[in-house]
Amino acid sequence: MSETTPILSVRGISKSFPGVKALAGVDFNLYQGEVHALMGENGAGKSTLIKLLTGVYERDQGQIFLEGKEIRPHSPNHAQEMGISTVYQEVNLVPTLSVAENIFLGRQPLRFGAIQWQKMKTGAEAALQRLNLNLDVKQQLSSYSIAVQQMVAIARALDISAKILILDEPTSSLDSNEVAQLFKVVRKLKKDGLGIIFVTHFLDQVYEISDRITVLRNGQLVGEFETGALPRIELIKKMIGREFEAFNAQDDKRESSAEIDKKQFMKVERLSKKGAVVPFDLSLHIGEVLGLAGLLGSGRTEIARLLFGIDKADHGRIFLDNRQVAFFSPRKAIAFGFGFCPEDRKTSGIIEELSVKENIILALQAKKGWLHTISRKTQEEIAATYIRTLNIATPNADQKVKNLSGGNQQKAIVARWLASNPRFLILDEPTRGIDIGAKAEIQKLILSLSNEGMSILFISSELNEVTRCAHRVVVLRDRRKITELTADQIDEQVIMHTIAEG
């Protein structure tokens, strides 16, 4: 293999699913010591390409070469043995086992049939050391943050043997410190000569860490570019296939701010729960978008859960339409006209075996009561509207949701809550994993629904999104409300500083 032979090269690879051509004759090259970003809209074919490389799916056509030799990976284990390792957003290790056991899962050192614990411990420590990580390897994996769990997954992958490391949206649920930690590791591995494939929807991260970019659109290769030579605006154009029209949220907002009913919808006094959030006050007007900003673990999700009645507050009072209400349950919250789009679509959102249409209709149906069926025609109309507006890539509304790409599943969940037309909607990280075009559509919808009188609590780690959509922003730090910003005070830099001080 010469200096210029790619460590991995893919020629004319294709893959179809019923009704979908996920990849059509795509080429891809990865070199040693580079970070190569794989970019494209939701459903463009990124994860499918990765699944072909790692033997999750079998290709219909095309060839894969590893160090110049053709390979046919037939399972993730097989790919791993050849040196191709993958770390997904969802850590696929065993949370209830120790760190050491996870690193040696399925290959524990045995002696006369018994596990050699000491050897495993030392081995695990050495594997982590390679990433400059010092962990107590006897601790249960779940006792560490998702970020650390991902590092353990990387350590495991590298320990087995790795020439190529694939990261498919690994940073979606990490905060900025954790991303920095992960990138430190990535830089080190790059120096060690690995080839790294990185999939993400965060453009900042692409420009921070990648050397080259391959763009896919609708299963086709758009091109391969040097990161430094491709301005952002060009990258976006290549991804979406047209000029990106950023909408002017400021205008929409100003219009609605003027109209925001001075009528209070909800007021919260000294609400608190031990270990979740210290006493805080909050008010929300009819037709207002209230943003919650803060780091992961700052209390954002905890507040959302209290307001929806999933967790019960220890103290405090809640008023709706100026009348005090007793602490309630999610069932009662729904009866009040609340909706809650949770942050983790896998555990509390998507129902994989149901169709796209059924997933979208679900919250509306629950609100109406299961005895009042929604006519087939209405169901189809609602589904069609959201599939169109949010550009959900699916062959039809009856496709099972599990067959959609990650970002398109997320869009279906958001559609579910928008379609249920609640009086008050809590959106916790609604655009995670969603591409830039659909993000703008969701932001637009949020503003237009608020114009129609919906009150919205909007939680997002992406500050520019909060500043765009919210009429007012509450900033949290360490489970405490620090400040509240209105109208012209809402500014990314100001929020960032408020979050960071401490």
Ligand SMILES: Nc1ncnc2c1ncn2[C@@H]1O[C@H](COP(=O)(O)OP(=O)(O)OP(=O)(O)O)[C@@H](O)[C@H]1O
């Ligand atoms: N198992 C499957 N069955 C049917 N269709 C599938 C399956 N897996 C993927 N697809 C379809 O193939 C296309 C490409 O999906 P893929 O998951 O590769 O997209 P992606 O680029 O990773 O998107 P995202 O950014 O949303 O993760 C999508 O239209 C998706 O619906």
Ligand SMILES: [Mg+2]
């Ligand atoms: Mg994907």
